[in-house]
Amino acid sequence: MRAEIAHFLNNRLDWNLLRTYLVIVQERSISRAAARLHVTQPAVSQALKRLEDTLGRKLIERRGAQFDPTQAGTEVYRIASDIYSNISRLETELDARAQDITGSIRLLSVSRIESPAYDAFLAGFHRAHARIDLHIEVMRSSDIISSLLQKTATAGLGLCRNPVEKLETRIFLRQRYAIFCGPHHRLFGQTQLTMSDLLTENFVSFTSDQIGDSLSPLTVFRDQKGFTGRIVAASPSLDEVRRLIYAGYGIGCLPEHIVCDDLAQQRLWRLPPEDGLVDVDVNLLWHRERKMSTAEQTFLESFERVMQRYSMAQRLGLEPLETRDGIIAA
Structure with missing residues (x-):
């Protein structure tokens, strides 16, 4: 799984998808993620589906009110978090x-x-x-x-x-x-x-x-x-x-x-x-x-x-x- 994610990041990186996914996991809600990103709920849902389709893995499990990342979703979140951390420091480092x-x-x-x-x-x-x-x-x-x-x-x-x-x-x-x-x-x-x-x-x-x-x-x-x-x-x-x-x-x-x-x-x-x-x-x-x-x-x-x-x-x-x-x- 890690190798597949790395291939995606190296060749088909779409930071907007990863950033949206980060917020989805942090908020544990599509609606709250949409409000935080100032976009519509369908836009957030579509971004999640595009990311899952690109990676060929289900990233989020939803059972009623429960909203949890899968094992693959947890790995994607960890990598996306590291990327966000590096980008947030980029301007200052330069x-x-x-x-x-x-x-x-x-x-x-x-x-x-x-x-x-x-x-x-x-x-x-x-x-x-x-x-x-x-x-x-x-x-x-x-x-x-x-x-x-x-x-x-x-x-x-x-x-x-x-x-x-x-x-x-x-x-x-x-x-x-x-x-x-x-x-x-x-x-x-x-x-x-x-x-x-x-x-x-x-x-x-x-x-x-x-x-x-x-x-x-x-x-x-x-x-x-x-x-x-x-x-x-x-x-x-x-x-x-x-x-x-x-x-x-x-x-x-x-x-x-x-x-x-x-x-x-x-x-x-x-x-x-x-x-x-x-x-x-x-x-x-x-x-x-x-x-x-x-x-x-x-x-x-x-x-x-x-x-x-x-x-x-x-x-x-x-x-x-x-x-x-x-x-x-x-």
Whole structure:
């Protein structure tokens, strides 16, 4: 199989087909791949069929909602990932002797990174390196880790409960999760509540809030405390979980520092326990064996300097940043 793929790449390379296939596997969906590539679903399906016909192999198995690459499909994905990684570095490698650093950064991120230090870092980095392009894609933590292991991105900002071989990990934000309800919920505005008052309440959950996934400590907490309410709504998006809690679907967990304004405007109400539930880390991640371009190395080094310079409280916005003209040096 590898020899056949190599023959295809050497003699009949169509990067558009390989690029489309990469996105199909990353998104695990024809429709999501089409949306990400800004093309129609039939165009994505046709590209997949052309690639399969050219290679003479079935690359994707679909059984209902399950969407998985075949053994041949996994091999094609691995090779296409390596090609994409090399192409993404090509411009910078050709411009290595230029005075100004040029290149492209592909950063993968979970939704709603709330950090004044992060915002100021991005502003400062662009000011110092205006010729470096930055592409940020929002996805689930599990997909971020998968993409980084395939060496298709510069770095990621996501949840990673356990060490992953070949990935470097730096804690960027340590978010304390607490329980909240919205103004349409019966507990809103009540004081003197205890944990026992919450045990039968229905929950709004993150889709990654399950045993073994990135937010499973929230599941463990509910099980340990004896919650009997059911999960009535869920989303992978923090903003959508927050919206559903506000709408009264149930109580739910959110990072404390992100909902300060909601509490002040009484869009949310803080519930026991007073000291919150658990700390969940948002990590800066990258593949230690991936060959980085000068632009990518500069980005990672600049990010690490920001983490060394500013405390966790400053990164979370709990203490003010001391910046020059409002800009953190990159």
